[in-house]
Amino acid sequence: IRREKRQFVIPSIKIPENDAGPFPKHFTTLRATGKSKPVRFNVTGPGMEQTPDGFFSYNPNTGYLYTTRPIDREKTPRVQLEYFVYNDQGTLLEGPKRLTIDILDMNDNVPEFASQIFNATIPENAAYGVSVLQVSAVDRDDPSTPNGRLVHSIVSQSPGVPFAKLFTINGTTGVISTAFGLFDRELVDSYTLTVQATDLGGRAGALSASATVSVTISDVNDNPPVFHHLQVYGEVKENTTDLNVTTLSVTDRDEKFTPNWRAVYKIQNGKTEALVAIKTDPQTNQGIVSIIKVVRFICLHKSVLT
Structure with a gap:
């Protein structure tokens, strides 16, 4: 053996x-x-x-x-x-x-973010506690020691409207969430956050790194169109067709050139629906009122549309 x-x-x-x-x-x-x-x-x-x-x-x-x-x-x-x-x-x-x-191990490595700039989008009606994104960093030092133990924090928020701390971050995971449900795209359409990762559990003498988070506030359809004038007037000569009579102007505070902003005009009542059409100007959002059938004075000399 x-x-x-x-x-x-x-x-x-x-x-x-x-x-x-x-x-x-x-x-x-x-x-x-x-x-x-x-x-x-x-x-x-x-x-x-x-x-x-x-x-x-x-x-x-x-x-x-x-x-x-x-x-x-x-x-x-x-x-x-x-x-x-x-x-x-x-x-x-x-x-x-x-x-x-x-x-x-000695604390000789600075924390590192996966990117220096992070981008995220949340809707303006986002409620409290909605997850925005994760920005966790890594440290090459020994993770079983304080040298590799990271704490994540939000250093600044710009602009500070309506409050300076609209976001919160999980110190361990780096997950950023909404701290309030108070976003209004018509007031502020984006926020810039500076986030920091600090080793030694955040104690004195720690090494740290920073990154930027850009949060875009996306639009929701929360603003109705408002007419500039409640009454408008237009005149046409008889036997006229394919003629623009007048324009209707509205203001909608939702994001321009999106379905939330685009106005659709309809004639709700009146005696000349078959004679008149309203098209939306894609650039100005105005309603263009036009005659689409020949109008004879003997048949119609005045009409009120709503």
Whole structure:
């Protein structure tokens, strides 16, 4: 029966990332169990002869391990080495033994938004608590530590009409929602928000990043057309047709050139519906009143339409 040699696992060693040195810097010493005579060590693995190489060096006689340059935790969060113990004749005494090196995170990464500008649209009749969009950021630092723990906030809103805080944001998820149901496109048709993501849970000394959110308020049909004049007059000569008689003007505060704004004119009563038509001017929204049939004075000399 062939037995596999048992691996000895040593508790992990922790070293800080971005250590400034001076290098080489001693950080631990390898041990040979119960050996009083001189021994030699051989260490292999990432950071030694394997990629990423050049992080560590060691003294084969003393077992001293050194860092040789700064280590970026975001690229190399953990290294696992193996070492062997030999006597001076080259006979293996111990090993392989596993040595785990954890790189301790430092707050060296600024939060990042997926975009510097976010765009969203909500209807002007949006109620309280309506979700607008999510603007969550990421931080390359260790998310299990305060260094990678982000808090989202709204820094400013422009314009501050009718209130300065019409929106709220979930500090953890970055979801922006309406804080009030008080939007009026005819008053303000868009808002600009500055949002911020801050690490360290928002504590002092934190790193932060900002982004802009543009919220467009879309129109709903909440404004009726209003006539400029309640009465208008027009004259035509008899035996006339295809002639514009007068115009009807209205104001509608809904968004121009949309169905909510476009006026449709209808004759509700009168004795000349078959003689008169009203078409809407697509640019001005005016109603163009025209004669579509020949009018004879003997038949009709005056008519009132509503």
